[in-house]
Each structure stands twice: as structure tokens, then as C-alpha cells.
Amino acid sequence: MILNKIMKELDAQGILITNMINVRYFTGFTGTTGVALILGDKRYFLTDFRYEEQGKKEVVPKGFQLVREDKDPVGKAGELIKESKIKKLAIEDGSVTLSQYRSFEKNFGNLEYTGIEDKFLKARMVKTxxxxxxxxxxxxxxxxxxxxxxxxxxxxxxxxxxxxxxxxxxxxxxxxxxxxxxxxxxxxxxxxxxxxxxxxxxxxxxxxxxxxxxxxxxxxxxxxxxxxxxxxxxxxxxxxxxxxxxxxxxxxxxxxxxxxxxxxxxxxxxxxxxxxxxxxxxxxxxxxxxxxxxxxxxxxxxxxxxxxxxxxxxxxxxxxxxxxxxxxxxxxxxxxxxxxxxxxxxxxxxxxxx
Ligand SMILES: [Mn+2]
Missing domain, CATH: 3.90.230.10 (Creatinase/methionine aminopeptidase superfamily)
Structure with a gap:
């Protein structure tokens, strides 16, 4: 699968997807709020109460496990990341804002970050x-x-x-x-x-x-x-x-x-x-x-x-x-x-x- 291949190329063990266009492309989710988190061979999709039903229908067939989190998705992602003990996380360097990045640093523990946006854009070039x-x-x-x-x-x-x-x-x-x-x-x-x-x-x-x-x-x-x-x-x-x-x-x-x-x-x-x-x-x-x-x-x-x-x-x-x-x-x-x-x-x- 393309995500595993990209992760390997970047020598990362995790990917956080927050850009909704990329979320849709990789998870199939068509709503407006949610993040995807890949940790090794585990795939999570975090969303809130409003999208629980729709989210399950859309992302489960794509191999993602839905995690409902109503209050603090970044905090929840942080828990999963810390549990997984990964060292390097790929994030969308072209669309993550400085304040998002600061909250990642605060919630995710001691991690190395790498940019993935260019690889995502290139993965999307050839259409199915x-x-x-x-x-x-x-x-x-x-x-x-x-x-x-x-x-x-x-x-x-x-x-x-x-x-x-x-x-x-x-x-x-x-x-x-x-x-x-x-x-x-x-x-x-x-x-x-x-x-x-x-x-x-x-x-x-x-x-x-x-x-x-x-x-x-x-x-x-x-x-x-x-x-x-x-x-x-x-x-x-x-x-x-x-x-x-x-x-x-x-x-x-x-x-x-x-x-x-x-x-x-x-x-x-x-x-x-x-x-x-x-x-x-x-x-x-x-x-x-x-x-x-x-x-x-x-x-x-x-x-x-x-x-x-x-x-x-x-x-x-x-x-x-x-x-x-x-x-x-x-x-x-x-x-x-x-x-x-x-x-x-x-x-x-x-x-x-x-
Ligand atoms: Mn044109």
C-alpha cells in the first residue's frame, strides 16, 4: 500500500494526516472533521460524535479503525503515538500551521518530524x-x-x-x-x-x-x-x-x-x-x-x-x-x-x- 511505501521512503514509523483533502484521498472519509494516524501497521481515524456513523461506513473498508474523540483529538493522537513508541512522524509540512505544530510538540512527546506533503501530492497525480x-x-x-x-x-x-x-x-x-x-x-x-x-x-x-x-x-x-x-x-x-x-x-x-x-x-x-x-x-x-x-x-x-x-x-x-x-x-x-x-x-x- 502506498502509505507504507511512503513511510519507508521517509524512514518514519508514523504518519499524521490532517489536511482534509489527503484524509479523503487515503481514508475515504467525506466529512469535514477528522484526522488519520498511521502507526506502523496500525491505521486509526479519529473523529467526533457527529461523524461516528458516517466515518465507520467510509473508513473501515479502507482498513482504518475509527476512534471517537469528542474533546481533544490531538491529545488522543498523542496517547496513541506515545503507546506505539515510534521515533519519527511524518506530517504534512505544506499545510500544518505553526500553532498545530506547536500542539503536536506539546502532545506527542519527544519525536522527530519529517515532511510528507510533496510525496502525497505526487501519489495523487496518477488517477484510478x-x-x-x-x-x-x-x-x-x-x-x-x-x-x-x-x-x-x-x-x-x-x-x-x-x-x-x-x-x-x-x-x-x-x-x-x-x-x-x-x-x-x-x-x-x-x-x-x-x-x-x-x-x-x-x-x-x-x-x-x-x-x-x-x-x-x-x-x-x-x-x-x-x-x-x-x-x-x-x-x-x-x-x-x-x-x-x-x-x-x-x-x-x-x-x-x-x-x-x-x-x-x-x-x-x-x-x-x-x-x-x-x-x-x-x-x-x-x-x-x-x-x-x-x-x-x-x-x-x-x-x-x-x-x-x-x-x-x-x-x-x-x-x-x-x-x-x-x-x-x-x-x-x-x-x-x-x-x-x-x-x-x-x-x-x-x-x-x-
Ligand atoms: Mn485551469
Whole structure:
């Protein structure tokens, strides 16, 4: 099992998992309060009265023993740790706060600590068939919701109202909610890569960029489409749009197990640079998705260069942004395969005029 392997690699005898995303990933627990504690070959899940029943159902099949502790989970973990006589405990160095760490030191006795977060993030990169199924469903919902609100994309409606309609559609289609603050950026605002929907009303003759997604059974989707509202796009609108579209296609065509994240980023970036827009593509090409909207691996010249493996799920989302004019981004979620990839989003990427 992966936890034992990681523990061995770190030369630790115990792992404390407090980040709820990792708790869910390793124990199956979907509630909001609980910690997992691995001590040698023993696996405990500590939670309170509210989650006793749900916790048992979820974590026992994953090999965890539920320990109910209503008052002091850290103190209880301390008792178990002291009994086990372990010497080195791995904790999530990327998410444990200083005050949590101080309370560990106070409650756990004399221990050596080591960080485990990076190994957890890497363990989560390659998805299981079950995880891929859920991400696919989340992607389907996003595609369908976008289709369902298309008739509302008109002059005069506010970005916020449109975002509300989109999120409502996703929920009606079975989503738990949006996977991040819905981005709808119209006209000059489309030049902002992360322009969260504002009270601005849509106006004619400009781009409208939609970047959105949903949670489905804990797993996310993330997609971006840019449409043109109006009837007279300029040459520049077409040029920018087609450059992004072609850059995205080149990157998608290159996705397969074995290529590295930086190689992929470079394919899209080189093309955009060749077309004269290199300075207008300031973010990475994409990122992993799963239980979180941004996960390893990051497809960026700024991030660690990692080799893509089969069944990683990543976004491919190049963009060009020109202040005062507008911007375009096109984003799909793809599953890495041995000799290529499966593109999950089905919404058209042609230049759409509405
Ligand atoms: Mn994204």
C-alpha cells in the first residue's frame, strides 16, 4: 500500500494526516472533521460524535479503525503515538500551521518530524479508474451546463447573473457546486486571466471568456471557452483566437505518457511566441486536477519538470491577453494515455459569434 511505501521512503514509523483533502484521498472519509494516524501497521481515524456513523461506513473498508474523540483529538493522537513508541512522524509540512505544530510538540512527546506533503501530492497525480470516472462526469456536467446557458449570452446581462445561471445549471445537473469562483470576463475585462464575474454588463463587439467547472462527488472539472459577442470581429480578434486554438491543439497532440511538463508548456509557448504574442501568455500551460482544482503536475516553465504518466488528468489552457483590447483562453481537461490523450470536453473550440 502506498502509505507504507511512503513511510519507508521517509524512514518514519508514523504518519499524521490532517489536511482534509489527503484524509479523503487515503481514508475515504467525506466529512469535514477528522484526522488519520498511521502507526506502523496500525491505521486509526479519529473523529467526533457527529461523524461516528458516517466515518465507520467510509473508513473501515479502507482498513482504518475509527476512534471517537469528542474533546481533544490531538491529545488522543498523542496517547496513541506515545503507546506505539515510534521515533519519527511524518506530517504534512505544506499545510500544518505553526500553532498545530506547536500542539503536536506539546502532545506527542519527544519525536522527530519529517515532511510528507510533496510525496502525497505526487501519489495523487496518477488517477484510478474510479477517479477518472468522476472527473469525466464533472466535465460532462460543465459542458452541458454551458450549452444550456448559451441562449442567455446576450448584450445587457451582467457577468454575475450569467455566472449564477451557469452554476445553477451545473447543480441541477448533479454537481455539488462550482469548483472555483466562476470566471466570466467580457470585452476589455477578458484581458484579465482571472477576471471573476463582476457586475459589468455584456456589451457587443468583444470577447467573453468563461472559465468554470464543478465538483462531482468530490472531483473537479475545469474548462474555458471564449466566445465573440457581436457581428464584426476584427482581424486581430481572429488572429488571437486562432493562435490560441492552434497552440492548444499542438499541445494536446503532444500529450502522452513520457513527455515532460516543461516540454509540453514549451510547445504551446514557442508557437505563441512565433506568432508574436509570447509576452501575452504569462501563465503556465496547465495543471493537474482531481480532488483539488490545482494539483500536481503543473505544466509550466516555472514548476518542477515532471514526466507525464498514464492516467494523470491535466488541463491544457494556453491564452493570450492584451490589456485594453481583450483576451482568449481555451481549456480542456485531458486524460494522459500511453500514446496520446483523451480530451474530456466536447464543447466546440471553433470561433463562435453570438
Ligand atoms: Mn485551469
Amino acid at each position: 479508474e474510479e477517479e477518472i470516472k468522476l472527473i469525466k462526469e464533472a466535465t460532462k456536467i460543465a459542458d452541458k451546463a454551458f450549452e444550456n446557458i448559451k441562449s442567455l449570452i446576450k448584450e445587457g446581462i451582467s457577468e454575475e447573473r450569467l455566472a449564477t445561471e451557469l452554476e445553477y445549471e451545473m447543480k441541477k445537473l448533479g454537481a455539488e457546486g462550482p469548483s472555483f469562483d466562476t470566471i466570466i470576463a467580457s470585452n476589455y475585462r477578458s484581458a484579465m486571466p482571472h477576471g471573476v464575474a463582476s457586475e459589468k454588463k455584456l456589451q457587443k463587439e468583444g470577447f467573453v471568456k468563461f472559465d468554470f467547472g464543478c465538483f462531482y462527488k468530490g472531483y473537479v472539472s475545469d474548462m474555458t471557452r471564449t466566445v465573440y459577442l457581436g457581428i464584426n470581429p476584427t482581424e486581430r480578434h481572429y488572429e488571437i483566437y486562432n493562435t490560441v486554438k492552434e497552440a492548444q491543439k499542438k499541445a494536446i497532440d503532444a500529450v502522452k505518457a513520457g513527455i515532460t511538463t516543461r516540454e509540453l508548456d514549451k510547445i504551446a509557448r514557442d508557437y505563441i511566441t512565433e506568432k508574436g504574442y509570447g509576452d501575452c501568455f504569462g501563465h503556465g500551460l496547465g495543471h493537474g486536477i482531481g480532488l483539488e482544482i490545482h494539483e500536481y503536475p503543473y505544466l509550466s516553465y516555472k514548476a518542477e519538470d515532471l514526466v507525464l504518466e498514464e492516467n494523470m488528468v491535466v488541463t491544457i489552457e494556453p491564452g493570450i491577453y492584451i490589456e485594453g483590447f481583450g483576451g482568449v483562453r481555451i481549456e480542456d481537461d485531458v486524460v494522459v494515455k500511453k500514446d496520446g490523450c483523451e480530451v474530456l470536453n466536447k464543447t466546440t473550440k471553433e470561433f463562435v459569434k453570438l
